[in-house]
Amino acid sequence: MDNALVTVLIAMLGGAIRVSTPFMFVALGETLTEKSGRINLGLEGNLVLGAMVAYAVSYLSGNAWLGVLAAGGSGLCLGALHGYICKLPRVNDIAVGIAMMSFGTGLAFFFGKPFIQPSAPRLDAIPLGDWTGNPALAQALQVNPLFFVGIALAVFMFWAFRNTRWGLIVRMTGDSAASAKAMGVSVDLVRFLATAAGGFLAGIGGAFLSLYYPGSWNQGLSSGQGLMAVALVIFARWDPIKCIFAALLFGAAGALGPSLQSIGISQGYYFFNAAPYILTLIIMIISAGSKASARDVPGELSITK
Amino acid sequence: MAGRAPSLEAIGMTKVFGPLVALDDVSIKVEAGSFHALLGENGAGKSTLVKCIMGFYSADKGQVRLDGQEVAIRSPRDARANGIGMVYQQFTLVPCLTGAENLVISRADAPAVIDWAKEKKHLDAFMAEMPFRVPMNTPVSSLSAGEKQKLEILKLLYLDQRFMILDEPTSVLTPGEADEMLGLLGGMADRKEITVLMISHKFREVKAFCDHFTVLRRGRFTGAGDAKAVSVPEMSAMMIGDTAIRERAARKKHNEGADRLELAGLFAEDNDGLPAIRSVNLKVKAGEIVGIAGVSGNGQSALVEALSGQRPLSDGGIYINGEFFRPKRGSFDRYKVFGLPEEPLKNATVPRMSVAENLAFRSFDKPPVAKLGWWMSPGPMREKARELIARYRVKTQGPDAPIETLSGGNVQRAVLARELSGDVDVLIVANPCFGLDFASVADIRSQIMEQRNRGAAVLLVSEDLDEILELADRVAVMSGGTINYVARIEDTDRNTIGQHMAGH
Numbered sequence: 001m002d003n004a005l006v007t008v009l010i011a012m013l014g015g016a017i018r019v020s021t022p023f024m025f026v027a028l029g030e031t032l033t034e035k036s037g038r039i040n041l042g043l044e045g046n047l048v049l050g051a052m053v054a055y056a057v058s059y060l061s062g063n064a065w066l067g068v069l070a071a072g073g074s075g076l077c078l079g080a081l082h083g084y085i086c087k088l089p090r091v092n093d094i095a096v097g098i099a100m101m102s103f104g105t106g107l108a109f110f111f112g113k114p115f116i117q118p119s120a121p122r123l124d125a126i127p128l129g130d131w132t133g134n135p136a137l138a139q140a141l142q143v144n145p146l147f148f149v150g151i152a153l154a155v156f157m158f159w160a161f162r163n164t165r166w167g168l169i170v171r172m173t174g175d176s177a178a179s180a181k182a183m184g185v186s187v188d189l190v191r192f193l194a195t196a197a198g199g200f201l202a203g204i205g206g207a208f209l210s211l212y213y214p215g216s217w218n219q220g221l222s223s224g225q226g227l228m229a230v231a232l233v234i235f236a237r238w239d240p241i242k243c244i245f246a247a248l249l250f251g252a253a254g255a256l257g258p259s260l261q262s263i264g265i266s267q268g269y270y271f272f273n274a275a276p277y278i279l280t281l282i283i284m285i286i287s288a289g290s291k292a293s294a295r296d297v298p299g300e301l302s303i304t305k
Numbered sequence: 306m307a308g309r310a311p312s313l314e315a316i317g318m319t320k321v322f323g324p325l326v327a328l329d330d331v332s333i334k335v336e337a338g339s340f341h342a343l344l345g346e347n348g349a350g351k352s353t354l355v356k357c358i359m360g361f362y363s364a365d366k367g368q369v370r371l372d373g374q375e376v377a378i379r380s381p382r383d384a385r386a387n388g389i390g391m392v393y394q395q396f397t398l399v400p401c402l403t404g405a406e407n408l409v410i411s412r413a414d415a416p417a418v419i420d421w422a423k424e425k426k427h428l429d430a431f432m433a434e435m436p437f438r439v440p441m442n443t444p445v446s447s448l449s450a451g452e453k454q455k456l457e458i459l460k461l462l463y464l465d466q467r468f469m470i471l472d473e474p475t476s477v478l479t480p481g482e483a484d485e486m487l488g489l490l491g492g493m494a495d496r497k498e499i500t501v502l503m504i505s506h507k508f509r510e511v512k513a514f515c516d517h518f519t520v521l522r523r524g525r526f527t528g529a530g531d532a533k534a535v536s537v538p539e540m541s542a543m544m545i546g547d548t549a550i551r552e553r554a555a556r557k558k559h560n561e562g563a564d565r566l567e568l569a570g571l572f573a574e575d576n577d578g579l580p581a582i583r584s585v586n587l588k589v590k591a592g593e594i595v596g597i598a599g600v601s602g603n604g605q606s607a608l609v610e611a612l613s614g615q616r617p618l619s620d621g622g623i624y625i626n627g628e629f630f631r632p633k634r635g636s637f638d639r640y641k642v643f644g645l646p647e648e649p650l651k652n653a654t655v656p657r658m659s660v661a662e663n664l665a666f667r668s669f670d671k672p673p674v675a676k677l678g679w680w681m682s683p684g685p686m687r688e689k690a691r692e693l694i695a696r697y698r699v700k701t702q703g704p705d706a707p708i709e710t711l712s713g714g715n716v717q718r719a720v721l722a723r724e725l726s727g728d729v730d731v732l733i734v735a736n737p738c739f740g741l742d743f744a745s746v747a748d749i750r751s752q753i754m755e756q757r758n759r760g761a762a763v764l765l766v767s768e769d770l771d772e773i774l775e776l777a778d779r780v781a782v783m784s785g786g787t788i789n790y791v792a793r794i795e796d797t798d799r800n801t802i803g804q805h806m807a808g809h
Contacts, residue, residue: 165417168402168410175401182397183411184382299400 014140015255025205026229029198036194037300041097044226045104050206059120079199318367390466562591565762596777661690
């Protein structure tokens with residue numbers, strides 16, 4: 001039984017590393033957007049469109065990294081569109097976000113049809129676990145470079161929100177638009193840029209889905225990771241470092257079902273597969289219940305007003 | 306730093322908004338190093354004048370001279386570049402940033418990557434020269450109102466803005482804090498380090514700290530002079546002109562009534578789940594006004610919300626004539642409890658519904674408006690509205706106009722008309738005269754006094770200490786969410802109350 005437990009833990013570690021990356025990118029993008037005072041619920045659309053574009057470009061060009069970049073570009077465009085529409089008077093960012101989600105996924109399915117069959121070059125992983133001599137552990141420690149990019153990005157964002165002019169301006173815009181305006185900052189421009197940059201990151205998250213894990217393009221590729229990641233941001237209290245931990249937790253929870261099955265526990269398979277979603281619900285209820293945590297919320301978000 | 310205070314002169318400023326002449330050929334001269342008061346009623350044009358100086362509005366006519374040189378100020382940025390800064394009534398600090406972050410980012414030349422070690426050293430050197438200290442490393446949201454106000458002023462000095470315009474800077478401070486801050490600013494002005502133009506309503510502060518004053522009325526200049534030499538009655542005559550003010554209702558002497566309203570150990574939480582009011586105990590007798598004094602944000606709003614059923618009590622109970630009172634519509638009716646909450650447009654009306662409908666909120670389900678308890682007929686409702694509009698002199702286009710089209714004073718009168726037209730046993734009033742002109746203030750205070758004289762128990766929550774000293778029979782002071790001092794009005798004075806407001 002000890003052995004089985006180790007197997008499950010290793011599988012969950014591998015799952016955490018493998019599955020967390022798209023959550024990470026989308027959550028970081030959303031953190032940036034929400035810190036500027038706007039909510040973009042449409043990142044699921046960016047994610048799916050990013051996955052499709054990455055796969056298509058990788059297939060057509062033969063270079064997976066070019067695909068990643070193209071995915072970011074597609075996300076940037078969707079984010080910019082969201083940012084632009086929300087600049088118009090009397091537009092609600094949440095409604096626009098839901099529309100953008102349908103728009104992004106629809107666009108991806110429309111242009112993605114021809115790329116479901118062919119096989120595109122994929123991203124390579126860095127084998128970090130070969131020295132252990134344990135094949136299961138070695139497999140779990142096959143880490144995609146994007147994972148490290150995500151962590152580096154989170155650390156950078158954490159630093160930049162405190163130590164750069166741009167970081168302070170984003171926080172200022174998100175917390176008090178009136179103060180920002182009084183200082184001559186263009187609130188709309190800051191939010192436009194933050195939404196576009198957030199969209200870029202979500203697009204890269206999509207590239208990971210189609211080019212690494214699961215590693216193909218089809219219409220059922222994303223099972224709501226983009227939406228879940230937006231919820232993660234609330235759970236992480238708008239803190240980039242906490243976003244990483246939240247993403248890892250979700251990844252581990254997602255790997256629970258398959259890993260239990262691999263050691264022969266197949267009872268409640270669907271229940272364990274639903275673990276990340278149940279976790280989301282529980283986390284949301286707990287974090288909404290604590291009123292003190294409301295202090296971290298950027299003051300300009302339309303949910304808090 | 307001494308001797309750098311600029312002088313400022315605005316000549317012939319005129320600003321027209323559509324049919325309204327907000328500013329009509331107004332001139333003001335502020336000497337270098339003076340502490341100048343700008344007086345006037347609401348709508349007198351004070352804000353318009355300073356906004357023209359600050360570049361928020363461009364004046365239709367007139368010029369601004371700084372140290373005798375004409376300057377063109379087209380935007381707040383130009384004002385900043387010329388060393389003119391303003392502290393607004395609403396704070397412009399960013400709540401989630403720390404004091405230090407707020408100061409550094411407000412600089413036009415804030416570096417792209419901030420070297421905090423260097424900036425902190427620079428800030429420490431700057432603070433060493435300042436007359437007051439504010440915690441620099443905690444988020445602004447956790448500072449008190451007084452500290453925020455000081456930080457706003459520090460920000461102006463940090464940005465080297467030596468001509469500062471303060472818009473009613475003491476409205477959120479305790480009398481003690483206000484005196485301290487004005488004293489320090491007065492000292493800096495005396496040493497010719499800064500020049501201050503302060504918008505104020507409070508004659509006491511103007512007399513104590515300012516050296517010059519200018520008065521506006523209805524967009525015109527009506528007087529200026531030496532603040533020390535001119536008496537308060539003369540100043541107020543310049544402010545209100547020859548407007549006839551309704552005679553105040555006199556306080557009727559009567560024997561003490563029975564306890565009418567009792568608050569027993571009330572506890573409630575704020576929106577963040579922190580205690581907003583703690584163990585509030587208070588009794589109000591019939592025919593008595595109890596005034597609750599306190600600096601804004603010490604739980605008064607939460608208390609009024611709890612009494613009007615807008616905020617749940619976590620513990621304690623409200624009793625009327627000894628019976629437990631649950632703040633629900635039915636009980637308000639049965640116990641004849643009426644209220645005038647602060648910001649009535651937000652808290653006591655539905656802005657887009659008509660004046661008649663808003664006036665009927667207390668009676669729409671009773672005859673004659675409603676038949677059988679559910680069938681509403683608009684005829685009697687409009688009739689009743691017409692009667693109330695005439696009796697309470699509410700200025701409106703008619704009973705069918707949306708109530709949001711009324712001016713602040715008239716919204717307040719309309720709510721009063723609704724709440725006071727029947728029999729009142731308990732009246733709960735919060736900041737009833739906030740932002741109203743002299744005539745409306747006198748009118749509304751008279752109405753409150755009349756209710757007292759007729760035997761109602763009145764709870765008056767006010768941030769204006771003068772209002773409480775004028776109206777109340779007893780005063781209770783709220784600080785930190787609880788009542789820490791209760792006294793009969795003749796047994797206490799402004800200083801004692803002020804000390805308790807500061808929590809001592």
